Amino acid sequence: MPPAFEITFPGKGDEHPDRPPDDLAFIIRQQPHPTFTRDGNDLTTTVRLPLLTALSGGAVSVPTLDGRRVPLALGEGVVTPGSERVVRGEGMPISKGPLAGQKGDLRIKFEVVFPASLTPAQKERVRAALAGAQ
Structure with missing residues (x-):
């Protein structure tokens, strides 16, 4: 309940x-909300991220509570499963107290989507590409 x-x-x-x-x-x-969970004035959502984007960077479009989508640059670093980013001021509206009129933060957790299968040639290319990263 x-x-x-x-x-x-x-x-x-x-x-x-x-x-x-x-x-x-x-x-x-x-x-319960289908997209967000609430922690005080902050909201948390999960974004599914293709493995290629998680490894090579780029940007994703993140939903907000009011239906907009905001771009989030991932930068050049690797996004690991379960890692989190924060978009300031996109959480719950604050109606009382000294912060009235402001909003909490939106916390984005990443679920990295791995491919279901790879061909032998793809596996070899992945091995070669990641061999230097260890």
Whole structure:
């Protein structure tokens, strides 16, 4: 069951003769989202990354909560499975406190997609290409 919290408004519920009004209580449950998980004001999503892109760099398009897609440059380094990048200001909107009007961060975790099979020639080329990387 999703986490729940309660907001209570004392004395704002049903009124009855000869006794004080009841409290009005709202129970709020956070429903799971198909793309994002929430941690405070931050959101986390997983992006599937082809092995070639993970090894050689490039850019990916990352979904945001409001439906936009933002480009994320991966740079020249290798992206390993489970590694994470952060896009500042693309998380949950903050409505209260000193940060009101700002947004949390969007954390992107990478799932590297490996090929299902390789031909013997492809395997040999991969071995040759990675031999110097060890």
